[in-house]
Amino acid sequence: MNKTLKILNLIRHKGSLAPFEISELLSIPKSTVSMGLKSLLTYGIIRKKKIVGSKRSKFKINEKAGFVGGVDLGQTHLYIGIFNLDGDLIDSIREKIILIDKEPSDVINKIIDNLKYLIDKNNIELDHFLAIGVGVPAVIDYKYKVLISPPVMPKWDNYFFTDNITRVFSCPVYIDNDVNIMALGEKKKGIGQSVANFLMIKVETGIGMGIIVSNNIYRGDAGSAGDIGHIAVDGSDTVCWCGNIGCLEASASSRGLVKKAYNLLENNASEFLLNNLNNKGSIDIETIIRGSLEGNNECQKIIYEAARDIGEVLSKLVNAFNPKLIILDGELVMSGERFIAIIKESIYKRSTPLSTSKLEIKKSKLSGNNAIIGAAFLAINELFSNKNIKDILKNSKVEGFL
Ligand SMILES: [Zn+2]
Structure with a gap:
């Protein structure tokens, strides 16, 4: 790569840098750094940033370029x-x-x-x-x-x-x-900023995973890496819309949970669900989450079993990937701390001690x-x-x- 482009991308990744820092980090002479910075400044792609209490300046991306x-x-x-x-x-x-x-x-x-x-x-x-x-x-x-x-x-x-x-x-x-x-x-502005290897899990209508390896998105050979919704959960006999049996998405996504709630309703097994149909006469995931938070047994069982199944699949991924961090997001994840606690419990129970020795499992702070x-x-x-x-x-x- 051309040295000027190297300087540009280094500044971008580090936020702001002084010329001597660029020279040290790229192992190139200060005179070359100075020429590169001059070109980039003339083009307007970077700008000077004053250091408080110093006559020197650092250089950063010109955000308005x-x-x-x-x-x-x-x-x-x-x-x-x-x-x-x-x-x-x-x-x-x-x-x-x-x-x-x-x-x-x-x-x-x-x-x-x-x-x-x-x-x-x-x-x-x-x-x-x-x-x-x-x-x-x-x-x-x-x-x-x-x-x-x-x-x-x-x-x-x-x-x-x-x-x-x-x-x-x-x-x-x-x-x-x-x-x-x-x-x-999450890597750029969220809780993954200082973590090189982490997994991002979204639990909503579907269940998906994003993988960050060495600070970059890992997409796999054909682009399908992270498609975890149809991994089978041990012992699950729920039929999935994909035609297979036991998929994680069938037992633990919002769509799967609503289906479970309808099964209870058909069997007359939940007074709460019967009394809390929405204005279209149907059940939605918000009702199940609310029921769980209010302490309704059937809703809690539906949600907690989903958390257990998600944790079980994640434990296998933790063993395989050894991430430093798992970030959880999605409407079900936001349904309460107990949901996350069960996922954690399930992961720690099934993963190897070394793979979980430094593992952190956290809710996204950038949700939405x-x-x-x-x-x-x-x-x-x-x-x-x-x-x-x-x-x-x-x-x-x-x-x-x-
Ligand atoms: Zn499936």
Whole structure:
């Protein structure tokens, strides 16, 4: 990699650095650092930052040099934000959608309209809008930017997601699985910032996992790493919608829990559930969570068994991966401390002592925002990759930049 690009990416990863620190960290002469910084300053991609009480300055990314979009597309929500190059949220829009009912073109038009609105509202010139990251609840072919047989988005199978968005904003669009970008959000701004190896677990309508290995997303060979929803739980005979028996998602996702609640209702086994149908006459996950928090036995049993099953599957992953941290997120995780306590208990009971000796299991503190932040950083990381930054800056007249 060109030395100037190395300097740029080092500054980006470390936040802000003095020239002598750059020289030491990259083992290059101070004169070379000085030339590189001059090029980057002239281009405007970095800026000086005064050190309080000192005449010296450090250098950091010029957060106003460009902007990116972050899109968190969920099964029931669309959350869109625009960010500066430090990954700070400038403005956002959140709305409810039922993804399974929507045509792909309608959803894409909604993304485009909302991004246009945010760009106009914040007086951002289109030339300064550099990339867009999108998280979707599906397995992705990352290279070709298509969704692979998504069960909750059947119309999107092999659909070219990004072309229309790219055409409107004249910038690249990157897509990834929603839990991968949640993990990236936690890595950049959440409780995973100082942890090199961790697992991100989302428990909602589905159950998914994002894997951070050596500070980067691990996607696996074909992009399906982390697809844990259909791992079998020992002893479970619940039939899954995928056709197999005993899948984790069938016994422990919100969708699975609602199904269990209906079974109780059909067998006249829960007065609480019968008395707490929603205004459509059906059971929703919020009711089960509320029942559990209020001490209803049937609801607690449904939720606690889910926690036990999640812990059992995670114990196997802990043995295989030896992560330092597991971050839990999703509506069920937010249902109370007992849910997390049972997951922990189940993991510690079934994992090897060495794999859990330094393991921490924590609830996300960025819940609801980690995906959109991760989507923005997906765009920023790609933007600053060697190939892309060269493309973006190739028209720069700054001598010696590349
Ligand atoms: Zn299954």
